[in-house]
Amino acid sequence: MGKTGTARKQIEAGKLTTTTVKPPRQGTARERIVKLKTSNPTLSERQIAELAGCSKSSVHLALERYGINPNAIEGYKTNRADIFAGLQDRILNKLTDMALEKTPAIQLVTAASILYDKERLERGESTSNVSVLVGAIKELQQARQGQDINDD
Numbered sequence: 001m002g003k004t005g006t007a008r009k010q011i012e013a014g015k016l017t018t019t020t021v022k023p024p025r026q027g028t029a030r031e032r033i034v035k036l037k038t039s040n041p042t043l044s045e046r047q048i049a050e051l052a053g054c055s056k057s058s059v060h061l062a063l064e065r066y067g068i069n070p071n072a073i074e075g076y077k078t079n080r081a082d083i084f085a086g087l088q089d090r091i092l093n094k095l096t097d098m099a100l101e102k103t104p105a106i107q108l109v110t111a112a113s114i115l116y117d118k119e120r121l122e123r124g125e126s127t128s129n130v131s132v133l134v135g136a137i138k139e140l141q142q143a144r145q146g147q148d149i150n151d152d
Contacts, residue, residue, distance in 0.1 A: 032052040032054075033052050033062040034068060036051055037063060045060055081119045081122035088119065
């Protein structure tokens with residue numbers, strides 16, 4: 001059955017609390033390790049080693065080399081909108097006379113605007129002026145209804 005047998009049996013028996021884990025079939029051991037850990041952050045290094053068909057030390061080295069820390073990644077994902085807001089604040093605070101002399105204002109404003117859009121996306125808010133679009137749609141619907149009445 002090989003090295004992957006134990007982890008697979010635990011997964012099938014419901015002993016692992018991850019989603020269904022299928023070991024990647026292609027790529028280098030490092031690629032398989034990274035893919036397994038990023039898609040299943042609760043897997044231990046031992047479980048990843050079994051699924052990837054390599055040693056636990058190889059898993060540890062690969063995760064350390066690529067800086068994969070699932071807790072830090074989840075923290076970033078959870079707080080991404082706030083992180084973007086903080087970056088906007090830092091950029092806008094750089095808009096001093098001296099900074100404007102060195103950096104074109106358009107670059108600073110563009111960076112802040114992009115981060116603002118990303119923050120709104122992360123919060124599930126609109127990034128465009130939806131009310132204008134809704135108003136235009138309503139006007140078109142009213143115009144069509146008026147045409148329908150006049151056609152009778």
